Structure formats: structure tokens, C-alpha cells
Amino acid sequence: xxxxxxxxxxxxxxxxxxxxxxxxxxxxxxxxxxxxxxxxxxxxxxxxxxxxxxxxxxxxxxxxxxxxxxxxxxxxxxxxxxxxxxxxxxxxxxxxxxxxxxxxxxxxxxxxxxxxxxxxxxxxxxxxxxxxxxxxxxxxxxxxxxxxxxxxxxxxxxxxxxxxxxxxxxxxxxxxxxxxxxxxxxxxxxxxxxxxxxxxxxxxxxxxxxxxxxxxxxxxxxxxxxxxxxxxxxxxxxxxxxxxxxxxxxxxxxxxxxxxxxxxxxxxxxxxxxxxxxxxxxxxxxxxxxxxxxxxxxxxxxxxxxxxxxxxxxxxxxxxxxxxxxxxxxxxxxxxxxxxxxxxxxxxxxxxxxxxxxxxxxxxxxxxxxxxxxxxxxxxxxxxxxxxxxxxxxxx
Amino acid sequence: xxxxxxxxxxxxxxxxxxxxxxxxxxxxxxxxxxxxxxxxxxxxxxxxxxxxxxxxxxxxxxxxxxxxxxxxxxxxxxxxxxxxxxxxxxxxxxxxxxxxxxxxxxxxxxxxxxxxxxxxxxxxxxxxxxxxxxxxxxxxxxxxxxxxxxxxxxxxxxxxxxxxxxxxxxxxxxxxxxxxxxxxxxxxxxxxxxxxxxxxxxxxxxxxxxxxxxxxxxxxxxxxxxxxxxxxxxxxxxxxxxxxxxxxxxxxxxxxxxxxxxxxxxxxxxxxxxxxxxxxxxxxxxxxxxxxxxxxxxxxxxxxxxxxxxxxxxxxxxxxxxxxxxxxxxxxxxxxxxxxxxxxxxxxxxxxxxxxxxxxxxxxxxxxxxxxxxxxxxxx
Numbered sequence: 203x204x205x206x207x208x209x210x211x212x213x214x215x216x217x218x219x220x221x222x223x224x225x226x227x228x229x230x231x232x233x234x235x236x237x238x239x240x241x242x243x244x245x246x247x248x249x250x251x252x253x254x255x256x257x258x259x260x261x262x263x264x265x266x267x268x269x270x271x272x273x274x275x276x277x278x279x280x281x282x283x284x285x286x287x288x289x290x291x292x293x294x295x296x297x298x299x300x301x302x303x304x305x306x307x308x309x310x311x312x313x314x315x316x317x318x319x320x321x322x323x324x325x326x327x328x329x330x331x332x333x334x335x336x337x338x339x340x341x342x343x344x345x346x347x348x349x350x351x352x353x354x355x356x357x358x359x360x361x362x363x364x365x366x367x368x369x370x371x372x373x374x375x376x377x378x379x380x381x382x383x384x385x386x387x388x389x390x391x392x393x394x395x396x397x398x399x400x401x402x403x404x405x406x407x408x409x410x411x412x413x414x415x416x417x418x419x420x421x422x423x424x425x426x427x428x429x430x431x432x433x434x435x436x437x438x439x440x441x442x443x444x445x446x447x448x449x450x451x452x453x454x455x456x457x458x459x460x461x462x463x464x465x466x467x468x469x470x471x472x473x474x475x476x477x478x479x480x481x482x483x484x485x486x487x488x489x490x491x492x493x494x495x496x497x498x499x500x501x502x503x504x505x506x507x508x509x510x511x512x513x514x515x516x517x518x519x520x521x522x523x524x525x526x527x528x529x530x531x532x533x534x535x536x537x538x539x540x541x542x543x544x545x546x547x548x549x550x551x552x553x554x555x556x557x558x559x560x561x562x563x564x565x566x567x568x569x570x571x572x573x574x575x576x577x578x579x580x581x582x583x584x585x586x587x588x589x590x591x592x593x594x595x596x597x598x
Numbered sequence: 599x600x601x602x603x604x605x606x607x608x609x610x611x612x613x614x615x616x617x618x619x620x621x622x623x624x625x626x627x628x629x630x631x632x633x634x635x636x637x638x639x640x641x642x643x644x645x646x647x648x649x650x651x652x653x654x655x656x657x658x659x660x661x662x663x664x665x666x667x668x669x670x671x672x673x674x675x676x677x678x679x680x681x682x683x684x685x686x687x688x689x690x691x692x693x694x695x696x697x698x699x700x701x702x703x704x705x706x707x708x709x710x711x712x713x714x715x716x717x718x719x720x721x722x723x724x725x726x727x728x729x730x731x732x733x734x735x736x737x738x739x740x741x742x743x744x745x746x747x748x749x750x751x752x753x754x755x756x757x758x759x760x761x762x763x764x765x766x767x768x769x770x771x772x773x774x775x776x777x778x779x780x781x782x783x784x785x786x787x788x789x790x791x792x793x794x795x796x797x798x799x800x801x802x803x804x805x806x807x808x809x810x811x812x813x814x815x816x817x818x819x820x821x822x823x824x825x826x827x828x829x830x831x832x833x834x835x836x837x838x839x840x841x842x843x844x845x846x847x848x849x850x851x852x853x854x855x856x857x858x859x860x861x862x863x864x865x866x867x868x869x870x871x872x873x874x875x876x877x878x879x880x881x882x883x884x885x886x887x888x889x890x891x892x893x894x895x896x897x898x899x900x901x902x903x904x905x906x907x908x909x910x911x912x913x914x915x916x917x918x919x920x921x922x923x924x925x926x927x928x929x930x931x932x933x934x935x936x937x938x939x940x941x942x943x944x945x946x947x948x949x950x951x952x953x954x955x956x957x958x959x960x961x962x963x964x965x966x967x968x969x970x971x972x973x974x975x976x977x978x
Contacts, residue, residue: 419910420907420910420911420914421907423906423910554902554903554904554907
């Protein structure tokens, strides 16, 4: 038996993972590792049970760290801080009063119910009796509250097992699958609203991400790069840390400007970005690219333009936002906290490289020829060679 | 770093800083207190008011100390809200935001706020005459434009207003924002026949947070309320160290004004020449145009580079310049809209940079700047 005295207990609910078959353990193992890593150096223990896990954390660990960890760890559907006591009804009442002093019960109003699970059938009272008596206790403490057993706003859970466990309705986690269970991808990160959301979406499916940013100083500012670094940092909590690769793209952009037709500039730039991203992905062992493209959002994201940029990549390009509405994307950005940074007014692209009338329906063959005619390969190799890396910790 | 952004702000001069320290340490009484230290401070304040008034050639009784140019403009414009019935206020579309931002508040109060277009940065007396209607209560025209350095012909413009007043029999308050004129070009409010003007200390090597308001219109009623300081025009304990330091700074710049003007004019010509050589175009008047301009400011279009990019390149080369107006980086496009009101084409507006010079710059520095301007046009 592990020594769990003087440890905080959290009950974590798992969603999709518990539906897995033979490989369920792999997902659980990764989740466990992710949680432990984020809470480190605070000591923690994890016990698994079907559909949920119990997390014990040493008492000296700030509750906030655990909350932030669980709120940003994919695989966690919901969690609650649980209190443990002896299997003795008086003790259970005392502990229940403590739970009532915390969220969400401490508001003292609304509807509630008590839900009891009695694994130890030898306990003096049966589940209904426990529920009824604790219900009365809640009403005594908060006379304003009302019982609603069908659609309660708050639930007080009691479990009688080796000990008695008490906890209230769970705080929502981000759901999804544990980061690192689905391989590795390279996220093309700009300073905009979309690409951080695309990264978040793929990380939520278990993909571990590296990020890539194209910097064109002095045409784009140091503040724009700073903004991208901030975004990488915001994503790093979800992604279990993040490495941001910054490519100096100025020479390539100028080359494109001088060696292609004005209306093709944007397409050629995207093609070059794909080429550079492919080379960096190969170096870093990334199996896919991830972009924040949404169909039809701008000229370079029409179906024809996407077909062209897609043809420039040897590895698959995942576009998790392709069918999403802008508002949905913005809502997610707000929820994960990247929106405020994304809307800072530092452009990640300079107007002198943006054609007034870009091609919206490019022909793949024609554009491929234009790309080859630019003869830009050597310059792109150089971009890859001189890439800079910035590391962001998974600390939340 | 070579500083060419003197229009945005200046560093405090040593002589002004000395005064600032001396007054802070030795005249710390509140000028409203009646103990000896208070009386000493009051006396010093009165002396400084007379000192500055004599430098500007105005009556000390018409001079008020404020927190800066923006507040001075605000006192005059917001005083309109005290009027029984609203009328029309005429201004130019190339004013500083300290004036233009009153559009909303005055319009809401029922005022007709007319900002006249200024092609090339100038307002013709004819255009002003045409705009004057019997319900005009105030005319507010800047002395020197802070984006391009054009000097508006206040003398003729005020004369148009005064002639109209005589015909119409109702007085019109004429205000000018003289922030970019004070200490740089000759400025005589009495001869110009304006009713009020605004000035700011940190534009002429004085400290920040202090400015002045000249007002001879007895009926102008400030919206500010407080302990009655500055005859109620700008209540609040007087910032005596800053006021005295401003006086020192103003004395210094006025004493060397004509000499400095010549120096700055020669620098301006060098920069103008280099810009043309670099293939850029001037958005400020050329020195050969015969138009009235302040040599302290020169605005150049560095097409095809956007101003922001050009500023970064120049910053890397060690030069501090501005895009349009320094205030404009806080809210995009303001200087741009001033340039639009001057009827400058959109491409040039996007590429507009402002070089502002002062006599503290050395000829070598200006030479370096000229070389960097030419170099950059070749590189990008």
C-alpha cells in the first residue's frame, strides 16, 4: 500500500481513453506521465481505475498548480479535489461540511443532490440513507438551497470503499487524448488567430507539436516575433512544452518578389514555406505539417490555392480548421487564452509582399512551373541551415 | 543613437534641470500657503509668470500654467460646453488629436464641428472666409503642423475672422496650437491677434508635464474645478519646479532662436537634397517652393517601403525617426489621416516618415543621416 497520508487527492475522469481496447494502457500511461511531469518536482502518485484515475499530490504542492495542470492536460475530462476520511458516519458528516465550504457549494444557493456509491456493503448505512442524511446536512448548512434529484446544479458525491471519499461536481478539463500518443507534427505558427487554434486542436488529439515561424525582419517587426513566442508559450502548457523554430525568411521573400509575377507572390511564398517546413519536419522527425488554413478565408486559402500548396508538401498537411467558421475559431482562441495575444497589432506579413490582386484560382501545373523557374532551392536550404530554436517549458 | 525625433520630444537642458532641482529643493512651499515658505513660492511663481510673459511679449495676467499642450487645447475647446446654445467651431483637418478628438464630444453637445481640408498642409484665407457663418463661435488653427512642418498663415487667417466679426457684430474666439512654433520660429500672439494659444515645455528642452496657455478672452470659462489656482483656469497645486524650468528653457531657446534657425535650415536643405538623390519624394514643401515652412520638420515619402519597415531599418543603422507623428503609433492611422487631409496620395501616406531636426544635431550627424537615407534606398 502506498503511503497516501498527508496527500491531496484528486479524482480525474477520463472520457475517450476509457473506450479504448487493448491499447488503453498506452494512453493511460502517457496521461499519467504528462500529469506527473507537470507537477514535478512535487511528489505525486497515480492509481488507475476504470474510467477514472486517482491523483495523490504531496500536501506542500499548491492547489493552483494541480488545477492548472489538470485544466491543460489533454485526456482529462473533468476533475475534483476529493477529501478522504474514515468510514464512520460522524467523520463523513464533518468532511462533507468541509466540501460544502469550497466551490461550487460555497455560493450557498441553487439546486443540488447527494449521490452515494457504496462499494463496501458492510457499511452501517445503505446508499439511500447516506444520501438522505447528508442532504439534510446540506439544507441545514445552506437553507437557501433546494434538492433536485433530476437536474441538480451541484452534486455532492460520497463513495464508501476502503475509506470514505467525498467530492463535488467536477471542474472541466480539456478532454481529448494525451499529448504524445499520436506521433509528432510541425505547426506552421503565425501571429494570427487561426494557427494557435489549429495547434491546440491537433494537440488535443495526442499529436506532439514543434512550431515553425517565418520571420522577415525588418519587413516584419521584432514585436511580431515576440508575439509568436508568446503564443508558443501559451500553447506549450497543452503541448507538454514546445520548440519554436524561427526561419529568417527575408532573403527568400525578396527573391520571390524579384523572380515571380506580382499576383503570384503569395502563392510562391506559401510554396517556399511548405518546402522549408518539409525539410525541418524531416530533420525533427515530424510526420505531418499542421496549418491554420480555413477554406476560402483569404485568397491563398481557396480550394485551388490549397491544392497548389498541398502539392508542394511531401508529407501530409493537416488542416484542423478547414471547415470551421471564423467565429468558432475565435471562440476557441478565447477559451485557450491565445486570442488577446493574436490580436495585438503587429503584422506578420509586410504589405510590400502582398499583391493587390492575388491569383485566387491558380492552376497547379502553371504555378509549379513558376515555382521551379524561380530557382530558389539553394536559398531555402540556407534558411533551413540557419534556423533558430527557442524552447518553451511545459510548466503551467 | 542619432536622435532626429525632436518634434516628438526633447531632452531637458542642463540649465533647465538646474533650475528644476533648485526650485524643488528650496521652494517647496505650496504657493497657496500663507507661511513664509508658501509666500516665497508664490513670489517665485509670480516672477516666473512675468518672466515667461516678457519672453513671449504678452501680459502676465493672460498667462496660465497647465500640464502641457494637450491640456491647454482642452481647456479652450471644452469651454465651449459652457455655452448656453451651441454654434459652429471651425478648425483644420490637420490639427493634433488634442483638438480633433473634441469632434465627438462637441458634436454630441450639439455643436457643428467643421474641420477644413488643407491641401498641401495650408489653409487659404479664402477657404476660411467661405466657411465662416454667423453662428461660428470659435476658430482653432494650428501654427505649425507637427507632421509636415507647414506654417499656416495665421496673420491673414485671423484677419479674415476679425473682418467677419466686424460685419457680423459677434465676437469669435481664435485659438492656435503653437506647440511646434514656440522657441523655433518667430511667434507674436499679440501681433497675430489671436485670443489664445497652447504651448508645451518638453518640445523646447523643458521638463515634461508642464505647458502654458495664453488667453486674453475674459469670458472663456474653464470646465476644470478645484482650489482656484491659475484663477480657476487650471486648478491644482502649481508645479513650480517644472514651471520655472520651462521658463529657463524658453529663455534659452528664444535667445538663440535666429542662429538655431539658420543652422537647422541648412540641415534641412542637406536632408532634402539627400532624399531627392535617394529617389524619395518630399511630402513637406521644398525649400525652393517659396511656401512658409518650419525647417525643424521634414516629411519624406520612402516609397515603396512602408514607414514602419523603413523606421526599423534606420533604427538598426542608429537613427531615431518617426512615422508621421509619434503619437500616431498609439493609434494607427492618425498621422495618416492628417496627411490625407493634406490630399497626399495613399501610397505616399503609407510610406511617410518624419525627420525632425534641432540645432543640437551636428553637421556630421546630419551628413551620416543623409548617407544612410541614400544607402537604404539602394539596399531595399
